[in-house]
Every structure is written in structure tokens, then in C-alpha cells.
Amino acid sequence: MKEKKNNAFTRWFYGEEDTLLDKVEMKPQKEYAPREGEIRELMKEREMLREQIYDVEDNHKLRLFHKMYQIAAVIFCLTLISIMLVTVSWLPPNGDPDNPVNNEVSARYIESGLQETGAVNIVTGMILDYRAFDTFGESNVLFIATVTVLILLRLDKEKKALAKPGVPVYQKPVDELTIAKAQADDRVYEPKNDVILQKVAGFLVPIIIIFGIYVILNGHLSPGGGFSGGAIIGAGLILYLNAFGFEKTERFFTEKTYKWTCFFALTFYCLAKSYSFFTGANHLESGIPLGTPGAILSSGLILPLNICVGLVVACTMYAFYVLFRKGGF
Amino acid sequence: MVGPNLFINYGEAVAVILFGIGFSNLLLQKNLIKKIIGLNIMDTAIYLFLAEKGYIAGRVAPIVVDGVQEVEAYINPVPSGLVLTGIVVSVSVTAIMLSLTIRLYRRYHTLDLDEISMRLKKEGL
Numbered sequence: 001m002k003e004k005k006n007n008a009f010t011r012w013f014y015g016e017e018d019t020l021l022d023k024v025e026m027k028p029q030k031e032y033a034p035r036e037g038e039i040r041e042l043m044k045e046r047e048m049l050r051e052q053i054y055d056v057e058d059n060h061k062l063r064l065f066h067k068m069y070q071i072a073a074v075i076f077c078l079t080l081i082s083i084m085l086v087t088v089s090w091l092p093p094n095g096d097p098d099n100p101v102n103n104e105v106s107a108r109y110i111e112s113g114l115q116e117t118g119a120v121n122i123v124t125g126m127i128l129d130y131r132a133f134d135t136f137g138e139s140n141v142l143f144i145a146t147v148t149v150l151i152l153l154r155l156d157k158e159k160k161a162l163a164k165p166g167v168p169v170y171q172k173p174v175d176e177l178t179i180a181k182a183q184a185d186d187r188v189y190e191p192k193n194d195v196i197l198q199k200v201a202g203f204l205v206p207i208i209i210i211f212g213i214y215v216i217l218n219g220h221l222s223p224g225g226g227f228s229g230g231a232i233i234g235a236g237l238i239l240y241l242n243a244f245g246f247e248k249t250e251r252f253f254t255e256k257t258y259k260w261t262c263f264f265a266l267t268f269y270c271l272a273k274s275y276s277f278f279t280g281a282n283h284l285e286s287g288i289p290l291g292t293p294g295a296i297l298s299s300g301l302i303l304p305l306n307i308c309v310g311l312v313v314a315c316t317m318y319a320f321y322v323l324f325r326k327g328g329f
Numbered sequence: 330m331v332g333p334n335l336f337i338n339y340g341e342a343v344a345v346i347l348f349g350i351g352f353s354n355l356l357l358q359k360n361l362i363k364k365i366i367g368l369n370i371m372d373t374a375i376y377l378f379l380a381e382k383g384y385i386a387g388r389v390a391p392i393v394v395d396g397v398q399e400v401e402a403y404i405n406p407v408p409s410g411l412v413l414t415g416i417v418v419s420v421s422v423t424a425i426m427l428s429l430t431i432r433l434y435r436r437y438h439t440l441d442l443d444e445i446s447m448r449l450k451k452e453g454l
Contacts, residue, residue: 042438049447073356081349088342089335095386097401102385106405114393122391122403127410134410138417145421152428222392227413293393320424324431 118290118299119220128225128302128309132273138227139269139309142316143262149320155327194243201243208236216310220299226309233310234317241321258315265308272301340381347374361430361440365423372419376412383408 011017092099109126119125127135212232219225241249279286291298335342351374354367383405391406430440437445 046439046444049444049451070357073353077349077353077356080352081346084345084348085335085342086331088338088345089332091332091334091338091341093334093337094340094381095384097385097388099385101382101408102405106407107400109406110391110400110403111398114398120393122393122406123409123413126406127413131410134414138414141417141421145424148425149428152425152432223390227417324427 114293117302118293119302120293120299121220121222121225124220124225124302124306125299128220128305129300132277132301132305135305135309136266136269136273139266139312142312143266146258146262146316146319146323149323153323153327197243201239205236205240205243208239209233212236212310212314216306217296217303219306220302221294221296226306227313229306230310230313231317233314234321237314237318238321241318246326253318258319261311261315265311269305269308272304276301338381340384341378344374344378344381347371347377359441359443361433361442362427364442365426365430368426369419369423372415376415379408379412379415 008017109122109130113122113125114120117125117129119129209232212229212235214229215224215232216226216229219229237249237253276286276288278284288300290300293299297303348371351367351370351372354370355364358364358367385404388402388404391403391409433445434440437448439445
């Protein structure tokens, strides 16, 4: 048995004491219950709509249109499939080495990819060296998608309204955002304390994350790379979040973490690859050693670029989950 | 009319049929989530088609083993990179569509596209 820990930090770390208790004002979160009148109004409205839509006597034109639409859609899809099947039947035979797809581009990648990029995995050498700006664009697509989801789903406009001082809670307007926020925020039910999930997650999450790191770091040596490894790490983070709740994950992953990780990863990617392309196009020595093929520290910029891509993908996967679950980090 | 390679290209044929199934799902379903599922089936069909195009019979994945660098040893690496691009774009598009669906649900409390358009008409938009 260890002696009693008197340090405030260690006590907080082991969850024995909340240091902010009685120092800041805290209110228990109320469970959301919609007003009865609202629900009834909504139901009535929906019933009226349904009557309008599905009323056969008044709406036989609409019904006819739906039937015609379905028949037309089926016919259109069948025509599309048969046209494409005929096209497929005229395509060159599958698996033939003399097909026009297997031209000098892929031959060049296979024959001199190892010498020019230093990567044993030719696909990684292709997407992170010859076509690195394409992959940069993909990482940016992921980042922009997260930003768009954040814009569409964030719910903190009403958070500011609730924080307005001097107005009691029951006088604040119940608008759509508040309802959505209350429905989306399931933190009232935390901590969940699901023992089986927590035990299994405590055992599995480190293994999953280490496996993800392995896949990222071996991207130039074996199948895998930044995208798949980042997705694995993101899955591990989501499992951790489901088992232990937002309180634990917010200690190391907040909106700020997401912002700065993505910013640094994308900026480093852009600068490093711009330098490499600039020196390459002007026949200058880039000074980036390619190393021995097959070693973990080899193939020039591919390993750091893989790490950048992996960070962006892992953050994006986790951010998607968090945004869909409660609208905001 | 039908060419000679329909049964040799059975992978591509399956991809095309899968594409049609996804497309009909997109057209026929009224539920927005099911429409998104249909679009994802179409994406998957495209990946299968690209992977089939890159395959060469009897060759292995393009990872250099024992220094063998002959073109005859490996499959075409270009479609593999294209599939990777496709997956990333599909994930992003799906996420944006799902968040738009959530916004629509918050506004109209239904996922039925007909009901949503009826309400839009009723509101005079």
C-alpha cells in the first residue's frame, strides 16, 4: 500500500478529488424535456401534412407521378446497367499484361521507383513522392470536410446565450438550438461506468494505437501508410472515448489540439514537399538522404510526410465522431 | 452486340451491377440516410472497378521483395493510388452529406424527402 498522496495534482490525476469543487460555480445539468404543447403542435402538423400527401382522392396526380417516377427510375437504372455491361464486355480481358492500362508510366514507377524515391512500397513511393501534391490535396480535403461539418453542426451560439448573466435558466428562450443541444449532449449520462467496456478498452486501446503507429511508420516498407494508420488510431481514440467519456479525452484532445495538429502537419507537408519539388525541378541537390532501401529511416521525405498524413487522418476521424455526437469538441 | 470478354471481365461486370444498384437506391429511396448509403455503394463499385483494372494475372502487389524490379513481377501500382484518393473523397463527402441531413432533421423533424419538400412549399419557399 502506498502512502497517502498529498500533492493536489496527483490527487486530481487519480480522480480522488476535484480541485475546482466549491471554487467555481457549478450547476448540475438538467435533463431535457420538451414542453407538451410543442410536441402536440408538431404531431398535429405532421398529421395534417400526411393527410395532404397521402390523401388518394385529392392527390391522385401526385400518386400517379410517384408511380411513374418509380417505373422510370427502374427502367433508367436497368438501361444504365445494360449499357455499362455491354461496355464491359468490350473491354480488354482482365489480368492481361498487354492491356493499355499497363503502359510506360507504371513500368517506370516499378523499374526506377526504388532508386528515385527509396521506398520499397512502390504505391507509397508513388503517392508521396511523384504525386505528393495530390496527397496534399487529399489531406486538405479531409481538413476542409471537418471544418464544413463543424460549421454545419456546431451549437455554441446558444451556449453564449445561456451564459448571459442575470437571467435565470427558466426564463431563457427555448429555441431550436437549445433543443438540439440538449438532445445532442449526452454528457448528462456520464460517467457511464460500463465495466466490461472499460476493461476491454483499457486492454485494447494501447494495442490499437501502437498498431496504428506501426502501420504509419512502416508505410514505405510494407502495406499501409498514413491514411490506413491514421484511421486505425482514430478508431482507437473513438473506442477510448466511448469507454471513458468526454471528461477523460478532453484532457488531451480538444478543439485546440485538433487545430494546431492539423495546422502544423499540413504546413510542414506543404513546405517540405515544395522544397523538394523546387530543388528537383531545378536540378539542385536537395540534401535529403534517401538511405538504404528497407531501413526504417530511409526514403527521404516519405516517412515524415506519412506521419503528417497520419496525424491529419487520425484527428479527422476523431473529430467527425465527436462532431456528430455532440456538435462541437 | 455483346463483346467477347463479358465473362472474363466478371469483376468489372460485378462492379457495374453494384453501381447500378447504388444508383437505383439513390433514385428510389425517400429516406435521406438510405440515399447516402446508395451513394456509398456507388463509391465502392468504383473502387472495385479500379482495383480490377490494375490487376494482372499471376503477379504480386507492388512491394519490392529481394530487389526484384522487373515490370513482369508486379501489378500496376497506379490504380491503387487512385483508389486511395477515391476513399478519402468519399469519406469527406459522406460526412458533409450526413451533417446536412442532421441540419434538415433539426429543421423539419423528418428524413422523408417528400415531406420536407411539402413543408417547404407550405412555407412558401
